[in-house]
Amino acid sequence: MASSRTWTAALLVIGDEILSGRTQDRNIAQTAAWLNVQGIRLAEVRVVADVQATIVEAVNALRARNDYLFTTGGIGPTHDDITVDAIAAAHGVPVVIHPTARAMLERHYATRGGVTEARLRMARVPDGADLIENAMSGAPGIRLGNVFILAGVPHIAALMLDALTGTLEGGLPVVSRTIGCWVPESEIADMLGATERAHEGAQIGSYPFFREGRVGANFVVRSTDVAVVDACVADLVRQLEAMGHAVVADGI
Amino acid sequence: MASSRTWTAALLVIGDEILSGRTQDRNIAQTAAWLNVQGIRLAEVRVVADVQATIVEAVNALRARNDYLFTTGGIGPTHDDITVDAIAAAHGVPVVIHPTARAMLERHYATRGGVTEARLRMARVPDGADLIENAMSGAPGIRLGNVFILAGVPHIAALMLDALTGTLEGGLPVVSRTIGCWVPESEIADMLGATERAHEGAQIGSYPFFREGRVGANFVVRSTDVAVVDACVADLVRQLEAMGHAVVADGI
Numbered sequence: 270m271a272s273s274r275t276w277t278a279a280l281l282v283i284g285d286e287i288l289s290g291r292t293q294d295r296n297i298a299q300t301a302a303w304l305n306v307q308g309i310r311l312a313e314v315r316v317v318a319d320v321q322a323t324i325v326e327a328v329n330a331l332r333a334r335n336d337y338l339f340t341t342g343g344i345g346p347t348h349d350d351i352t353v354d355a356i357a358a359a360h361g362v363p364v365v366i367h368p369t370a371r372a373m374l375e376r377h378y379a380t381r382g383g384v385t386e387a388r389l390r391m392a393r394v395p396d397g398a399d400l401i402e403n404a405m406s407g408a409p410g411i412r413l414g415n416v417f418i419l420a421g422v423p424h425i426a427a428l429m430l431d432a433l434t435g436t437l438e439g440g441l442p443v444v445s446r447t448i449g450c451w452v453p454e455s456e457i458a459d460m461l462g463a464t465e466r467a468h469e470g471a472q473i474g475s476y477p478f479f480r481e482g483r484v485g486a487n488f489v490v491r492s493t494d495v496a497v498v499d500a501c502v503a504d505l506v507r508q509l510e511a512m513g514h515a516v517v518a519d520g521i
Numbered sequence: 522m523a524s525s526r527t528w529t530a531a532l533l534v535i536g537d538e539i540l541s542g543r544t545q546d547r548n549i550a551q552t553a554a555w556l557n558v559q560g561i562r563l564a565e566v567r568v569v570a571d572v573q574a575t576i577v578e579a580v581n582a583l584r585a586r587n588d589y590l591f592t593t594g595g596i597g598p599t600h601d602d603i604t605v606d607a608i609a610a611a612h613g614v615p616v617v618i619h620p621t622a623r624a625m626l627e628r629h630y631a632t633r634g635g636v637t638e639a640r641l642r643m644a645r646v647p648d649g650a651d652l653i654e655n656a657m658s659g660a661p662g663i664r665l666g667n668v669f670i671l672a673g674v675p676h677i678a679a680l681m682l683d684a685l686t687g688t689l690e691g692g693l694p695v696v697s698r699t700i701g702c703w704v705p706e707s708e709i710a711d712m713l714g715a716t717e718r719a720h721e722g723a724q725i726g727s728y729p730f731f732r733e734g735r736v737g738a739n740f741v742v743r744s745t746d747v748a749v750v751d752a753c754v755a756d757l758v759r760q761l762e763a764m765g766h767a768v769v770a771d772g773i
Binding site for chain 1 (some may be wrong): 543
Protein backbone atom coordinates (compact mmCIF):
# COMPACT_ATOMS: atom_id res chain seq x y z
CA MET A 270 0.00 0.00 0.00
CA ALA A 271 1.26 3.45 -0.87
CA SER A 272 2.35 5.84 1.86
CA SER A 273 -0.22 8.28 3.18
CA ARG A 274 2.05 11.31 3.07
CA THR A 275 1.08 13.82 0.39
CA TRP A 276 3.51 14.10 -2.52
CA THR A 277 3.43 17.38 -4.41
CA ALA A 278 4.61 18.69 -7.74
CA ALA A 279 4.83 22.12 -9.30
CA LEU A 280 4.56 22.90 -12.98
CA LEU A 281 6.48 25.72 -14.66
CA VAL A 282 5.12 26.64 -18.08
CA ILE A 283 7.80 28.51 -20.00
CA GLY A 284 6.81 30.53 -23.01
CA ASP A 285 5.93 33.96 -24.32
CA GLU A 286 3.27 32.34 -26.52
CA ILE A 287 1.12 31.52 -23.48
CA LEU A 288 1.56 34.96 -21.89
CA SER A 289 0.73 36.74 -25.15
CA GLY A 290 -2.55 34.85 -25.44
CA ARG A 291 -1.48 33.40 -28.80
CA THR A 292 -1.54 29.81 -27.57
CA GLN A 293 -4.12 28.24 -25.27
CA ASP A 294 -2.20 26.22 -22.69
CA ARG A 295 -3.02 22.50 -22.59
CA ASN A 296 -0.14 21.31 -20.43
CA ILE A 297 -1.59 22.36 -17.06
CA ALA A 298 -4.70 20.17 -17.30
CA GLN A 299 -2.77 17.32 -18.95
CA THR A 300 -0.01 17.28 -16.34
CA ALA A 301 -2.50 17.64 -13.47
CA ALA A 302 -4.52 14.64 -14.62
CA TRP A 303 -1.39 12.51 -15.11
CA LEU A 304 -0.03 13.45 -11.68
CA ASN A 305 -3.31 12.44 -10.00
CA VAL A 306 -2.88 8.93 -11.36
CA GLN A 307 0.68 8.82 -9.98
CA GLY A 308 -0.57 9.75 -6.51
CA ILE A 309 1.08 13.19 -6.74
CA ARG A 310 -0.81 16.44 -6.18
CA LEU A 311 -0.20 19.41 -8.47
CA ALA A 312 0.28 22.09 -5.81
CA GLU A 313 1.10 25.16 -7.91
CA VAL A 314 1.72 26.35 -11.44
CA ARG A 315 3.63 29.33 -12.77
CA VAL A 316 3.75 30.65 -16.31
CA VAL A 317 6.84 32.73 -17.08
CA ALA A 318 8.38 34.43 -20.10
CA ASP A 319 11.47 33.29 -22.02
CA VAL A 320 13.79 35.26 -19.72
CA GLN A 321 16.62 33.42 -17.99
CA ALA A 322 16.61 35.25 -14.64
CA THR A 323 12.85 34.76 -14.31
CA ILE A 324 13.08 31.05 -15.08
CA VAL A 325 15.97 30.57 -12.65
CA GLU A 326 14.06 32.24 -9.81
CA ALA A 327 10.93 30.18 -10.44
CA VAL A 328 12.84 26.89 -10.79
CA ASN A 329 14.65 27.37 -7.51
CA ALA A 330 11.53 28.46 -5.60
CA LEU A 331 9.39 25.61 -6.93
CA ARG A 332 11.87 22.71 -6.75
CA ALA A 333 12.74 23.57 -3.14
CA ARG A 334 9.21 23.33 -1.83
CA ASN A 335 7.79 20.46 -3.88
CA ASP A 336 8.80 16.83 -4.31
CA TYR A 337 8.89 17.27 -8.07
CA LEU A 338 9.06 20.11 -10.58
CA PHE A 339 7.93 19.72 -14.18
CA THR A 340 8.67 22.31 -16.85
CA THR A 341 7.15 22.58 -20.32
CA GLY A 342 8.47 24.57 -23.26
CA GLY A 343 11.68 26.12 -24.50
CA ILE A 344 13.69 23.00 -25.40
CA GLY A 345 13.82 23.35 -29.20
CA PRO A 346 16.83 24.46 -31.26
CA THR A 347 16.05 28.17 -31.73
CA HIS A 348 17.32 31.32 -30.00
CA ASP A 349 14.17 31.60 -27.83
CA ASP A 350 14.69 28.09 -26.40
CA ILE A 351 16.60 28.83 -23.20
CA THR A 352 15.10 26.35 -20.74
CA VAL A 353 18.15 24.06 -20.60
CA ASP A 354 20.53 26.96 -19.96
CA ALA A 355 18.24 28.43 -17.30
CA ILE A 356 17.80 25.14 -15.44
CA ALA A 357 21.54 24.48 -15.55
CA ALA A 358 22.13 27.98 -14.16
CA ALA A 359 19.53 27.40 -11.43
CA HIS A 360 21.48 24.30 -10.35
CA GLY A 361 24.91 25.93 -10.79
CA VAL A 362 26.07 23.35 -13.35
CA PRO A 363 27.34 23.78 -16.92
CA VAL A 364 25.49 22.73 -20.06
CA VAL A 365 26.98 19.71 -21.82
CA ILE A 366 26.20 17.57 -24.86
CA HIS A 367 24.54 14.32 -23.76
CA PRO A 368 26.21 11.42 -25.61
CA THR A 369 23.00 9.40 -26.05
CA ALA A 370 21.13 12.43 -27.35
CA ARG A 371 23.98 13.17 -29.76
CA ALA A 372 23.89 9.56 -31.02
CA MET A 373 20.11 9.80 -31.52
CA LEU A 374 20.56 12.97 -33.59
CA GLU A 375 23.39 11.43 -35.62
CA ARG A 376 21.20 8.44 -36.43
CA HIS A 377 18.23 10.65 -37.30
CA TYR A 378 20.20 13.05 -39.52
CA ALA A 379 22.56 10.45 -41.10
CA THR A 380 20.60 10.61 -44.36
CA ARG A 381 19.46 14.23 -43.88
CA GLY A 382 22.69 16.20 -44.15
CA GLY A 383 24.30 15.28 -40.83
CA VAL A 384 24.30 16.99 -37.43
CA THR A 385 24.81 20.73 -37.78
CA GLU A 386 25.65 23.01 -34.87
CA ALA A 387 22.03 24.18 -34.69
CA ARG A 388 20.77 20.59 -34.61
CA LEU A 389 23.31 19.70 -31.93
CA ARG A 390 21.62 22.29 -29.67
CA MET A 391 18.88 19.69 -29.16
CA ALA A 392 21.41 17.36 -27.45
CA ARG A 393 22.34 19.96 -24.80
CA VAL A 394 21.49 19.08 -21.18
CA PRO A 395 22.47 20.39 -17.74
CA ASP A 396 25.54 18.42 -16.56
CA GLY A 397 24.42 15.34 -14.63
CA ALA A 398 21.03 15.06 -16.32
CA ASP A 399 19.42 11.90 -17.71
CA LEU A 400 17.24 11.68 -20.79
CA ILE A 401 13.52 10.88 -20.69
CA GLU A 402 13.38 8.69 -23.78
CA ASN A 403 10.02 7.87 -25.27
CA ALA A 404 8.72 5.45 -27.82
CA MET A 405 7.26 7.76 -30.41
CA SER A 406 9.43 10.84 -30.63
CA GLY A 407 13.12 11.27 -31.39
CA ALA A 408 13.23 14.24 -29.02
CA PRO A 409 13.81 13.13 -25.43
CA GLY A 410 12.85 15.04 -22.29
CA ILE A 411 15.44 15.66 -19.59
CA ARG A 412 15.58 14.78 -15.89
CA LEU A 413 17.90 16.58 -13.47
CA GLY A 414 17.33 15.53 -9.86
CA ASN A 415 13.69 16.27 -9.07
CA VAL A 416 13.25 18.49 -12.15
CA PHE A 417 11.62 17.07 -15.29
CA ILE A 418 12.06 19.12 -18.47
CA LEU A 419 9.34 18.42 -21.02
CA ALA A 420 8.48 19.72 -24.48
CA GLY A 421 6.00 22.56 -24.92
CA VAL A 422 4.00 20.90 -27.69
CA PRO A 423 1.28 19.08 -25.68
CA HIS A 424 1.28 15.78 -27.57
CA ILE A 425 5.06 15.47 -27.24
CA ALA A 426 4.89 16.41 -23.55
CA ALA A 427 2.27 13.63 -23.21
CA LEU A 428 4.70 11.06 -24.69
CA MET A 429 7.32 12.11 -22.15
CA LEU A 430 4.82 11.78 -19.30
CA ASP A 431 3.86 8.33 -20.61
CA ALA A 432 7.51 7.32 -20.42
CA LEU A 433 7.58 8.41 -16.75
CA THR A 434 4.37 6.60 -15.79
CA GLY A 435 4.88 4.44 -12.72
CA THR A 436 8.50 5.55 -12.18
CA LEU A 437 7.92 8.30 -9.59
CA GLU A 438 7.25 7.72 -5.92
CA GLY A 439 3.82 9.00 -4.93
CA GLY A 440 1.19 8.60 -2.26
CA LEU A 441 -2.40 7.53 -2.37
CA PRO A 442 -4.13 8.81 -5.49
CA VAL A 443 -6.97 11.24 -4.89
CA VAL A 444 -10.41 9.80 -5.61
CA SER A 445 -13.22 12.12 -6.66
CA ARG A 446 -16.93 11.88 -7.37
CA THR A 447 -19.12 14.56 -8.90
CA ILE A 448 -22.83 15.19 -8.52
CA GLY A 449 -24.86 18.00 -10.06
CA CYS A 450 -27.95 19.93 -9.02
CA TRP A 451 -30.08 22.74 -10.51
CA VAL A 452 -29.75 24.89 -7.41
CA PRO A 453 -28.20 28.32 -6.82
CA GLU A 454 -24.95 27.92 -4.84
CA SER A 455 -26.03 30.52 -2.30
CA GLU A 456 -29.04 28.38 -1.21
CA ILE A 457 -26.91 25.44 -0.14
CA ALA A 458 -23.65 27.18 0.82
CA ASP A 459 -24.06 26.63 4.58
CA MET A 460 -25.05 22.99 4.11
CA LEU A 461 -21.98 22.34 1.92
CA GLY A 462 -19.59 23.81 4.47
CA ALA A 463 -21.19 21.85 7.35
CA THR A 464 -21.10 18.62 5.33
CA GLU A 465 -17.41 19.04 4.51
CA ARG A 466 -16.63 19.58 8.20
CA ALA A 467 -18.64 16.46 9.11
CA HIS A 468 -16.55 14.19 6.84
CA GLU A 469 -12.91 14.34 7.89
CA GLY A 470 -10.52 14.03 4.97
CA ALA A 471 -13.16 15.06 2.41
CA GLN A 472 -12.97 18.21 0.36
CA ILE A 473 -16.06 19.56 -1.43
CA GLY A 474 -15.59 21.85 -4.41
CA SER A 475 -18.62 23.76 -5.69
CA TYR A 476 -18.63 24.80 -9.37
CA PRO A 477 -21.58 26.96 -10.38
CA PHE A 478 -22.78 27.42 -13.95
CA PHE A 479 -25.53 29.08 -15.99
CA ARG A 480 -27.06 26.90 -18.71
CA GLU A 481 -30.32 26.89 -20.62
CA GLY A 482 -31.28 30.02 -18.66
CA ARG A 483 -31.01 28.23 -15.30
CA VAL A 484 -28.40 28.25 -12.56
CA GLY A 485 -26.91 25.10 -11.13
CA ALA A 486 -23.73 23.74 -9.66
CA ASN A 487 -21.60 20.64 -9.72
CA PHE A 488 -20.16 19.42 -6.45
CA VAL A 489 -16.88 17.51 -6.54
CA VAL A 490 -15.99 15.48 -3.45
CA ARG A 491 -12.31 14.52 -3.16
CA SER A 492 -10.36 12.39 -0.72
CA THR A 493 -7.59 9.81 -0.77
CA ASP A 494 -10.08 7.42 0.93
CA VAL A 495 -12.85 6.16 -1.35
CA ALA A 496 -15.05 5.29 1.65
CA VAL A 497 -14.88 8.91 2.83
CA VAL A 498 -15.86 10.12 -0.65
CA ASP A 499 -18.80 7.71 -0.82
CA ALA A 500 -20.08 8.63 2.65
CA CYS A 501 -19.79 12.35 1.96
CA VAL A 502 -21.55 12.07 -1.42
CA ALA A 503 -24.36 10.01 0.14
CA ASP A 504 -24.79 12.65 2.86
CA LEU A 505 -24.89 15.46 0.27
CA VAL A 506 -27.45 13.64 -1.89
CA ARG A 507 -29.67 12.94 1.13
CA GLN A 508 -29.65 16.61 2.19
CA LEU A 509 -30.18 18.00 -1.32
CA GLU A 510 -33.13 15.66 -1.88
CA ALA A 511 -34.59 16.55 1.54
CA MET A 512 -34.48 20.20 0.38
CA GLY A 513 -36.51 19.20 -2.69
CA HIS A 514 -33.67 19.24 -5.28
CA ALA A 515 -33.18 16.45 -7.80
CA VAL A 516 -29.56 15.27 -7.91
CA VAL A 517 -27.85 14.29 -11.17
CA ALA A 518 -25.31 11.50 -10.71
CA ASP A 519 -21.88 12.18 -12.28
CA GLY A 520 -22.68 15.89 -12.63
CA ILE A 521 -24.50 18.11 -15.08
CA MET B 522 0.46 59.10 -27.92
CA ALA B 523 0.81 56.53 -25.19
CA SER B 524 3.93 56.36 -23.07
CA SER B 525 6.70 54.03 -24.18
CA ARG B 526 7.36 52.54 -20.78
CA THR B 527 6.25 48.92 -20.47
CA TRP B 528 3.25 48.34 -18.22
CA THR B 529 2.95 44.86 -16.78
CA ALA B 530 0.28 42.77 -15.14
CA ALA B 531 0.27 39.44 -13.35
CA LEU B 532 -2.61 36.99 -13.24
CA LEU B 533 -3.36 34.79 -10.24
CA VAL B 534 -5.70 31.90 -11.03
CA ILE B 535 -7.23 30.64 -7.78
CA GLY B 536 -8.83 27.24 -7.75
CA ASP B 537 -8.39 23.58 -6.93
CA GLU B 538 -10.41 22.73 -10.04
CA ILE B 539 -7.57 23.90 -12.32
CA LEU B 540 -4.85 22.14 -10.29
CA SER B 541 -6.83 18.88 -10.20
CA GLY B 542 -7.11 18.87 -13.99
CA ARG B 543 -10.92 18.88 -13.75
CA THR B 544 -11.29 22.24 -15.48
CA GLN B 545 -9.33 23.48 -18.48
CA ASP B 546 -8.30 27.07 -17.72
CA ARG B 547 -9.56 29.67 -20.19
CA ASN B 548 -8.79 32.82 -18.18
CA ILE B 549 -5.07 32.96 -18.95
CA ALA B 550 -5.48 33.29 -22.72
CA GLN B 551 -8.54 35.54 -22.37
CA THR B 552 -6.88 37.93 -19.92
CA ALA B 553 -3.64 37.98 -21.93
CA ALA B 554 -5.43 38.94 -25.14
CA TRP B 555 -7.45 41.66 -23.36
CA LEU B 556 -4.32 43.10 -21.71
CA ASN B 557 -2.53 43.31 -25.07
CA VAL B 558 -5.26 45.62 -26.34
CA GLN B 559 -4.90 47.80 -23.23
CA GLY B 560 -1.14 48.19 -23.88
CA ILE B 561 -0.31 46.07 -20.83
CA ARG B 562 1.94 43.02 -20.98
CA LEU B 563 1.01 39.86 -19.05
CA ALA B 564 4.35 39.22 -17.35
CA GLU B 565 3.57 36.19 -15.21
CA VAL B 566 0.81 33.84 -14.13
CA ARG B 567 0.43 31.68 -11.06
CA VAL B 568 -2.18 29.03 -10.36
CA VAL B 569 -2.69 28.31 -6.66
CA ALA B 570 -5.00 26.21 -4.50
CA ASP B 571 -7.86 27.47 -2.33
CA VAL B 572 -5.52 27.95 0.66
CA GLN B 573 -5.40 31.36 2.30
CA ALA B 574 -1.67 31.50 3.17
CA THR B 575 -0.75 30.48 -0.37
CA ILE B 576 -3.01 33.12 -1.92
CA VAL B 577 -1.71 35.84 0.43
CA GLU B 578 1.91 35.06 -0.45
CA ALA B 579 1.22 35.10 -4.19
CA VAL B 580 -0.88 38.30 -4.05
CA ASN B 581 1.82 40.20 -2.21
CA ALA B 582 4.66 38.98 -4.45
CA LEU B 583 2.78 39.69 -7.68
CA ARG B 584 1.20 43.05 -6.84
CA ALA B 585 4.54 44.44 -5.64
CA ARG B 586 6.38 43.80 -8.88
CA ASN B 587 3.71 44.50 -11.48
CA ASP B 588 1.60 47.54 -12.29
CA TYR B 589 -1.56 45.47 -12.01
CA LEU B 590 -2.64 42.14 -10.56
CA PHE B 591 -5.73 40.29 -11.75
CA THR B 592 -7.19 37.33 -9.90
CA THR B 593 -9.80 34.86 -11.14
CA GLY B 594 -11.87 32.47 -9.06
CA GLY B 595 -13.06 31.99 -5.51
CA ILE B 596 -15.59 34.83 -5.20
CA GLY B 597 -18.82 32.82 -4.94
CA PRO B 598 -20.88 32.20 -1.80
CA THR B 599 -19.60 28.76 -0.75
CA HIS B 600 -17.07 27.63 1.87
CA ASP B 601 -14.33 27.13 -0.75
CA ASP B 602 -14.59 30.77 -1.93
CA ILE B 603 -11.88 32.48 0.11
CA THR B 604 -10.40 34.96 -2.35
CA VAL B 605 -11.90 38.09 -0.73
CA ASP B 606 -10.67 37.08 2.74
CA ALA B 607 -7.21 36.23 1.40
CA ILE B 608 -6.81 39.50 -0.51
CA ALA B 609 -8.02 41.51 2.50
CA ALA B 610 -5.48 39.67 4.66
CA ALA B 611 -2.73 40.35 2.10
CA HIS B 612 -3.49 44.08 2.40
CA GLY B 613 -3.97 44.00 6.18
CA VAL B 614 -7.55 45.30 5.97
CA PRO B 615 -10.81 43.80 7.28
CA VAL B 616 -13.60 42.39 5.14
CA VAL B 617 -16.74 44.55 5.04
CA ILE B 618 -20.13 44.46 3.34
CA HIS B 619 -20.13 46.83 0.35
CA PRO B 620 -23.33 48.92 0.47
CA THR B 621 -23.84 48.97 -3.31
CA ALA B 622 -23.30 45.22 -3.57
CA ARG B 623 -25.77 44.69 -0.71
CA ALA B 624 -28.35 46.88 -2.49
CA MET B 625 -27.86 44.91 -5.72
CA LEU B 626 -28.45 41.64 -3.87
CA GLU B 627 -31.53 43.04 -2.08
CA ARG B 628 -32.99 44.08 -5.42
CA HIS B 629 -32.18 40.73 -7.02
CA TYR B 630 -33.59 38.61 -4.18
CA ALA B 631 -36.59 40.86 -3.33
CA THR B 632 -38.96 38.40 -5.00
CA ARG B 633 -36.78 35.34 -4.32
CA GLY B 634 -36.92 34.98 -0.56
CA GLY B 635 -34.74 37.93 0.46
CA VAL B 636 -31.04 38.18 1.28
CA THR B 637 -29.92 35.30 3.49
CA GLU B 638 -26.61 35.24 5.32
CA ALA B 639 -25.16 32.92 2.66
CA ARG B 640 -26.27 35.26 -0.14
CA LEU B 641 -24.83 38.26 1.71
CA ARG B 642 -21.40 36.61 1.45
CA MET B 643 -21.40 37.77 -2.19
CA ALA B 644 -21.40 41.44 -1.03
CA ARG B 645 -18.21 41.01 1.02
CA VAL B 646 -15.19 43.07 -0.11
CA PRO B 647 -11.84 44.08 1.39
CA ASP B 648 -12.30 47.42 3.20
CA GLY B 649 -11.60 50.29 0.79
CA ALA B 650 -12.46 48.32 -2.35
CA ASP B 651 -14.63 49.47 -5.27
CA LEU B 652 -16.96 47.30 -7.31
CA ILE B 653 -16.38 46.46 -10.97
CA GLU B 654 -19.97 46.67 -12.13
CA ASN B 655 -20.86 45.21 -15.49
CA ALA B 656 -23.84 45.36 -17.75
CA MET B 657 -24.87 41.74 -17.98
CA SER B 658 -24.24 40.12 -14.62
CA GLY B 659 -25.58 40.94 -11.17
CA ALA B 660 -22.27 39.77 -9.70
CA PRO B 661 -19.69 42.58 -9.69
CA GLY B 662 -15.93 42.18 -9.62
CA ILE B 663 -13.86 44.02 -7.03
CA ARG B 664 -10.98 46.49 -7.31
CA LEU B 665 -8.62 47.19 -4.40
CA GLY B 666 -5.74 49.46 -5.38
CA ASN B 667 -3.93 47.75 -8.26
CA VAL B 668 -5.63 44.39 -7.61
CA PHE B 669 -8.63 43.35 -9.73
CA ILE B 670 -10.69 40.46 -8.40
CA LEU B 671 -12.62 38.69 -11.16
CA ALA B 672 -14.95 35.69 -11.33
CA GLY B 673 -13.62 32.25 -12.19
CA VAL B 674 -16.31 31.43 -14.75
CA PRO B 675 -14.67 32.67 -17.98
CA HIS B 676 -17.69 34.39 -19.53
CA ILE B 677 -18.38 36.33 -16.33
CA ALA B 678 -14.69 37.26 -16.02
CA ALA B 679 -14.95 38.50 -19.63
CA LEU B 680 -17.86 40.81 -18.70
CA MET B 681 -15.78 42.27 -15.88
CA LEU B 682 -12.82 42.82 -18.23
CA ASP B 683 -15.20 44.52 -20.70
CA ALA B 684 -16.25 46.89 -17.93
CA LEU B 685 -12.57 47.80 -17.35
CA THR B 686 -11.75 48.33 -21.04
CA GLY B 687 -10.03 51.66 -21.57
CA THR B 688 -9.92 52.54 -17.85
CA LEU B 689 -6.37 51.36 -17.07
CA GLU B 690 -3.23 53.28 -17.93
CA GLY B 691 -1.05 51.33 -20.34
CA GLY B 692 1.73 51.80 -22.85
CA LEU B 693 1.99 51.08 -26.53
CA PRO B 694 0.17 47.91 -27.47
CA VAL B 695 2.34 45.11 -28.83
CA VAL B 696 1.88 44.49 -32.55
CA SER B 697 2.55 41.04 -33.94
CA ARG B 698 2.67 39.35 -37.33
CA THR B 699 2.92 35.65 -38.02
CA ILE B 700 4.37 33.81 -41.01
CA GLY B 701 4.62 30.06 -41.50
CA CYS B 702 7.03 27.77 -43.33
CA TRP B 703 7.32 23.99 -43.88
CA VAL B 704 10.88 23.90 -42.57
CA PRO B 705 12.46 22.14 -39.58
CA GLU B 706 13.31 24.71 -36.90
CA SER B 707 16.86 23.42 -36.59
CA GLU B 708 17.63 24.38 -40.23
CA ILE B 709 16.88 28.05 -39.71
CA ALA B 710 17.71 28.48 -36.03
CA ASP B 711 20.91 30.49 -36.61
CA MET B 712 19.21 32.73 -39.18
CA LEU B 713 16.32 33.46 -36.80
CA GLY B 714 18.63 34.50 -33.99
CA ALA B 715 20.72 36.72 -36.27
CA THR B 716 17.60 38.34 -37.74
CA GLU B 717 16.20 39.13 -34.29
CA ARG B 718 19.51 40.76 -33.30
CA ALA B 719 19.50 42.81 -36.54
CA HIS B 720 16.10 44.40 -35.78
CA GLU B 721 16.25 46.23 -32.48
CA GLY B 722 12.99 46.11 -30.55
CA ALA B 723 11.76 43.04 -32.43
CA GLN B 724 11.19 39.67 -30.81
CA ILE B 725 10.87 36.50 -32.91
CA GLY B 726 9.06 33.51 -31.45
CA SER B 727 9.39 30.17 -33.23
CA TYR B 728 6.58 27.62 -32.78
CA PRO B 729 7.23 24.25 -34.41
CA PHE B 730 4.55 21.72 -35.28
CA PHE B 731 4.05 18.34 -36.92
CA ARG B 732 1.13 18.11 -39.33
CA GLU B 733 0.19 15.89 -42.23
CA GLY B 734 3.41 13.96 -41.62
CA ARG B 735 5.59 17.05 -42.17
CA VAL B 736 7.40 19.41 -39.85
CA GLY B 737 7.04 23.16 -39.99
CA ALA B 738 7.05 26.21 -37.80
CA ASN B 739 5.25 29.50 -37.37
CA PHE B 740 7.31 32.58 -36.64
CA VAL B 741 5.70 35.38 -34.63
CA VAL B 742 7.40 38.78 -34.79
CA ARG B 743 6.42 41.18 -31.98
CA SER B 744 7.25 44.79 -31.24
CA THR B 745 5.53 47.94 -30.01
CA ASP B 746 6.62 49.56 -33.31
CA VAL B 747 4.72 48.33 -36.37
CA ALA B 748 7.53 49.52 -38.70
CA VAL B 749 10.00 47.31 -36.83
CA VAL B 750 7.64 44.34 -37.16
CA ASP B 751 7.19 44.93 -40.89
CA ALA B 752 10.92 45.31 -41.55
CA CYS B 753 11.77 42.20 -39.55
CA VAL B 754 9.08 40.12 -41.28
CA ALA B 755 10.26 41.30 -44.72
CA ASP B 756 13.82 40.34 -43.83
CA LEU B 757 12.71 36.88 -42.62
CA VAL B 758 10.65 36.25 -45.75
CA ARG B 759 13.54 37.30 -48.00
CA GLN B 760 15.96 34.93 -46.26
CA LEU B 761 13.56 31.97 -46.11
CA GLU B 762 12.79 32.33 -49.82
CA ALA B 763 16.50 32.65 -50.65
CA MET B 764 16.94 29.29 -48.85
CA GLY B 765 14.29 27.79 -51.13
CA HIS B 766 11.38 27.70 -48.65
CA ALA B 767 7.88 28.91 -49.54
CA VAL B 768 6.47 31.27 -46.92
CA VAL B 769 2.81 31.19 -45.88
CA ALA B 770 1.49 34.67 -44.96
CA ASP B 771 -0.40 34.78 -41.63
CA GLY B 772 1.02 31.41 -40.60
CA ILE B 773 0.15 27.77 -41.19
